Amino acid sequence: MTESTGTADVDGVAAAESGEGVRRRDFINIAAVGAAGVGGVVTLLPLVSQMAPSKDVLAESSTELDVSAIQPGQAVKAVFRKQPVFVRNLTAKEIEEANAVDVGSLRDPQTLAERTKEGHENWLITMGVCTHLGCVPLGAGEGENKGEFGGYFCPCHGSHYDTAARIRKGPAPLNLQVPEYEFTSDTVVKIG
């Protein structure tokens, strides 16, 4: 809806006016159409932002978890932002295995220490979401297939993660993501 589609009729009348008159008249039309455009664009903002997470969803974006009952070698699945989080209490052997790997040879080079918190090196907390296409890897549950490297195994497309949940084999490009978390006490973790 631009003013340039105005009829010859209007243009003819406008052309007959003095040059200054033409500019002033054009200015009012352009301003009016411009104001309508600005109003239209601003109206889009709520229509777009209504699709973003609502307040109740955002409020659930942190999870607190008591880990005191998890024995070494065990893992639990917690829920964080409606997705699984694996909380694993690593055994000394698993830590040793993870540290024995040459970091330089990894697809996504990270040491175990970089993936855990100081003072809580036995707690490996990662998202339970395969970095390939988002399936939930096996290995957190009792008796599940832990893959060739003793960590996690994603059955969808065969990605193998090691005891530090780092990608070792298969199509996944990255290690299992470590969410933001902190130990609020010795046994309570706040994720998010």
Next chain:
Amino acid sequence: MTRLIGILVGLFFTAAVLWAFVSGAATVISEGELKPATAEHHFHKLPHEPSGGFSFNGAFGKYDKQQLQRGFQVYKEVCSACHSLRHVAFRDLEQLGYNEAEVKAIAAGFQVPGVDPNTGEATTRAGMPTDYFPKPYPNDIAARAANNNAIPPDLSLMTKARHEGSAYVYSLLTGYQDAPAELVKEFPGSAPGPGLHYNPYFANLNLAMAPPLTATDQVSYGDGTKATVDQMAQDVAAFLTWTAEPTLDKRKQTGWPVLGFLLFATVLAYLAKQQVWADKKGKKG
């Protein structure tokens, strides 16, 4: 032909409705009054606001967060014993000016339904900010049994679920009185029965809820405000206005710029219209 049929149909409808009118008029004449007198017509009072009104009245009115906090205290210490607030989550209380830690502490002070992680049995646990205010009764039957057969309604939307809702809550809480002798004499059926309390602001005049706010300093306000019955009623009415319409402040804050812009744009549109039409007014085109 259409017109003839139309006239006949029109006369038919007119006759039917006038027949109804005549029979209605006959009833009115035989009874000698337009509508039967009821106790509600005579004694029911329309709600009124506290003197000075509410802070959120009018197009510029805003919530007074201090007052909302006091009202919340009244709800928590008095109303919450019987009334739920099921649409409100503890996290919403941050809008009253509480910080995250305070909200957490308030939530933890409430027991909400939970599940025992070892046995799976229903149990209760301390509330978290994401929880909603817990219901005082597990279900309607329990609520009825505990309250003389009347279910205490949920209060989240109370001020929007009544005409002049904020004033209604205030008037109701301060409106308890003895039933007028006139009422007892003329409408014995409308006198408060056992377990009922006379309140002219309540639709049918008799309310199962006993006066909840009865004495000065029934709650002790932290901000030094004197907790008179009138003050507590105002505060809790304000709080319940917030629970029903938490977006009131934002709504008005959004409204003014929108109206300002529309005024500006409409004036521009008028000028543009005048300009476009300039050559069509009063001369041949």
Next chain:
Amino acid sequence: MSFPWANQYEPQNPLMKWVDDRLPLPRFVYNAIGAGYPVPRNLNYFWNFGVLAGFCLVLQIVTGVVLAMHYAPNALVAFDSTEHIMRDVNWGWMLRYAHANGASAFFVVVYLHIFRGFFYGSYKAPREMVWLMGVVIFLLMMATAFMGYVLPWGQMSFWGAKVITGLFGAIPLVGEPLQIWLLGGFAPDNAALNRFFSLHFLLPFVIAGVVILHIWALHIPGSSNPTGVEVKGESDTIPFHPYYTAKDGFGLGVFLFLYCAMLFFLPNALGHPDNYIPANPMSTPAHIVPEWYFWPFYAILRAFTADFFFIPAKLMGVIAMFGSILVWFFLPWLDTSPVRSGHYRPLFRKFFWFGLIPAMAVLFYCGGAPAEEPFVMMSQLATAYYFLHFLVILPIVASVERPEPLPYSITEAVLGSDDNAELKAAS
């Protein structure tokens, strides 16, 4: 279609030309609401409401589609999901208030549009089809609005659904099974709520389709105008764009200002408090009323309080309520006066301003009032006038009235003289 002097579409740039050669949509729009549509030059502001009604339809579809992204049509959670929209969804409160008040705004605009048609005789030949499509749109709007009001599943939603479907129960023999079929149960519940949601989503698009027919039919003879005199020549018309786009733009600004004032400062003024109470099948609100835009028809429904010979009062009320709108379908053939505009019809004008308008005002008022005296008697008299007006008075007035002299043409009405008229007189 349209007039021989209409501007022809000439693409402004190669892209538009390319599109127009393959799919003449730009040409179609140009001829429908652009400079290619010649419009009488004398339209007053009552002619703004058609465009505004179209705007309201778009507004309702946009806000409605967005609300449907958050609303859950299930009797257990419908009320809570509505409150979820009001409290937690980003701008949800604004979108819901925009939709609820948008329905009212739509009806305000459409009522003004309809009454403009009544006064200026817009329903008369050759525009009968425009009028018939318009009445169909109005009926579809009423159905859509009714079903939309049920969705929040508050007390008024529930009892509105029960009472309105109860109207069908008045039909002899098939009434009761029909009502049960409509609800998918013996009372409104999940089945009814789900189908109402489905239809509430569908019908606006049906309305949009009929709106296209309405505008299509309008473009055959072109717009009517306040004099009611048909366009005679080029000097009687001006192109829709820029003249009426500019005028409608200004009208839209005024409309949006009033609408937003309601939306942001009195968002619940037109609603009923009881709809903030969750539906309770065990307890009817003390005073149930539909939304304000149904009040005249609700008043007509309730006016029939006595059996009329063998017809029960309830059935009579239902017939009259539907009849009060159906009678509009026959208007072009009931009012046969050759003069279109109320401006030149002295007798018609009196009945319009001192009969129909007050009767409608009384029906509006009484439809919202409790079903007690004196409101019932008032609405009975107004209902009687309503039917007399359309079915008896209009046909009779058309044949006995002496219209005032009409201007020769639109140009003469606007400018005081028309060169063509003078030429004609001279010849």
